[in-house]
Amino acid sequence: MSSSLPSSTPSLSASTQPSNLSTPAPGTPASPASSAICTRQHALYCFDVLVAHFQKRDPMPPPFDNANESFALFATWNTTQGRRASGKPALRGCIGNFSPMPLAKGLREYALVSALEDHRFSPVREDEIPYLSCSVSLLTPFIPIPDPLSWTPGEHGIHLTFPSPTSNSRRTLSATYLPEICPEQGWTKEETVISAIHKAGYRGKVVVGDDIWNSLKVKVYGSVKAGCTYSEYTRFIQAE
Numbered sequence: 001m002s003s004s005l006p007s008s009t010p011s012l013s014a015s016t017q018p019s020n021l022s023t024p025a026p027g028t029p030a031s032p033a034s035s036a037i038c039t040r041q042h043a044l045y046c047f048d049v050l051v052a053h054f055q056k057r058d059p060m061p062p063p064f065d066n067a068n069e070s071f072a073l074f075a076t077w078n079t080t081q082g083r084r085a086s087g088k089p090a091l092r093g094c095i096g097n098f099s100p101m102p103l104a105k106g107l108r109e110y111a112l113v114s115a116l117e118d119h120r121f122s123p124v125r126e127d128e129i130p131y132l133s134c135s136v137s138l139l140t141p142f143i144p145i146p147d148p149l150s151w152t153p154g155e156h157g158i159h160l161t162f163p164s165p166t167s168n169s170r171r172t173l174s175a176t177y178l179p180e181i182c183p184e185q186g187w188t189k190e191e192t193v194i195s196a197i198h199k200a201g202y203r204g205k206v207v208v209g210d211d212i213w214n215s216l217k218v219k220v221y222g223s224v225k226a227g228c229t230y231s232e233y234t235r236f237i238q239a240e
Contacts (some may be wrong), residue, residue: 003170046111062104070100081131093194135227
């Protein structure tokens, strides 16, 4: 497949401001102000990083204006290969970092980590690339909230921590869901929090107001997101 993957490295330009941080509902925290600019070009760059990995070449130089600005970020790959019964693309890998790092470095690292090292899935193969789409999420700073349900689905991501209930353990369990997960899954806020508790590693029953629920420390954050498909990547390369 190597001969069919684009090998040129054109320059890219970033231009659009994020638009998905809205006014919160009464009683919920406002999303923190963010200077993040996330565009399709960031996802195109991730595609070139992945293609370059298989072609054993360097990826294109970081082309976007905010390459040296630091952000917490996630890179997500979805696939249309073996499409689900719903017809929607299936998740192929999603890994990120909550510690801000220079954007270009972060995209180079997590474009590959999410494609090749998400242990929920086998590593992406070169012949899968034409079926992939990529999205990049840049995260805003975390805001603690006093009530695990004081957030707005679709606007806030949640990050929760709680002490492991195992009697001999001092571990802290943690999990997160990006802002889009709750509406995409059709969950209520309560269902989202309980799912995150289970995602963190607790397998017992959880109800609002029990000991596990009352031990939660929850922070919310916003994100700006952009993505592209492989066909958009190839058209971009061919147009240069």
